Amino acid sequence: MTTRFDTVPETKGTADVAEAFSEFMTAFDAFKETNDRRLDEIERRHADVVTEEKLARIDAALDQTRARLDRIAVKEARPALGAPADGRRAALDLEHRSAFEAYVRGGVETGLRAAEAKALSAGSGPDGGYLVPQPIEAEIGARLAAISPIRALATVRTVSSATFRKPFRTAGPEHGWVGETAARPQTDAPTLAELAYPTMEIYAMPAATQTLLDDAAVDVDAWIADEVETVFAAAEGTAFVTGDGTAKPKGFLDVPRATEGSWTWGKLGYVATGAAGAFATSGPGDALIDLVYALKAGYRQNATFVMNRRTQAAVRKLKDANGDYLWTPPAAADGKATLCGFPVVEAEDMPDIAADAAAIAFGDFRRGYLVVDRQGIRVLRDPYSAKPYVLFYTTKRVGGGVQDFDAIKLLKFGTA
Incomplete structure (x- = not known):
């Protein structure tokens, strides 16, 4: 063929x-x-x-x-850069975009300072860079969601502070059943704890010649979005999977693990294949079935398999007891392949199949993982460091971590 x-x-x-x-x-x-x-x-x-x-x-x-x-x-x-909304906000956005273009093309800062003062923006300036217009920020976010696999699956929140804090219940509230006229004894209050998601800085530094910037036919908004999307998506993708939480988001594979039988909050449960660095020789697909049903029904209905392409290549060869392939190709061009009836998403930062590696994750990532974006993407124009090129030091702040430790399960390629 x-x-x-x-x-x-x-x-x-x-x-x-x-x-x-x-x-x-x-x-x-x-x-x-x-x-x-x-x-x-x-x-x-x-x-x-x-x-x-x-x-x-x-x-x-x-x-x-x-x-x-x-x-x-x-x-x-990929979305097109849309026109701003009507009214006063439209005028401010249009003024900001015009001033931003003047800054990118020629380094003129006066218009940006005035535009950001009118918009009551804080934390920007010539030392830290200037905020990109909101339509460009929105497009970069949309493009990241299209090409970053975990961001596309997770819950994404936009915040204005450096750290997002989320309370969760560790116990209670107490409850009981009573008759219609029976007394209602007082119950204990729920016990709350807190998860914190600090936002860390990620950067890209696209370069352009002054000739390119002087060309009026070049759409500088789209150019910046094109240049930074791949860099941001690759760095985020790695951090959301394996990040250690130091100057980067904490990935779900960096969370402590426990066998499903001894799972406790704060850890991710796992199912073992029964063979070191491989599927079991007898009934190799059984471990995948066990993984599916290790997840509670409330999470399972929106669950997704996550693995890299080399692991997916191994999974493609597996059959069930009836001789049917467990992996099924997408039914349409824009669909996803399925495994045991659940969609499969490729994340190249997932580990390869190896002894004791958690090469496959399965769960409801929208409930299980949280991505936190801080408002504002900044650009600092640098025409001096790499002459004759103009560098654009572009930064955004993003954090992430597991928010529901019961919503994601792992398949460990080991004996226990």
């Missing part, structure tokens, strides 16, 4: 999406056929190296085609 990858420009349009999706489904059909042959050869104790190599090539082809489809979908999801 010959499958083409990235030979067609990834422009917007239904034709590109349809072609990429058709290639993906063709590759998956070939994958199933070759994997069935491989399993049959293993059962007959006559495994063919040629079949193994062919399966590996088709598996790689499947990943490449899916990646191309995802890139097209991300481009389709």
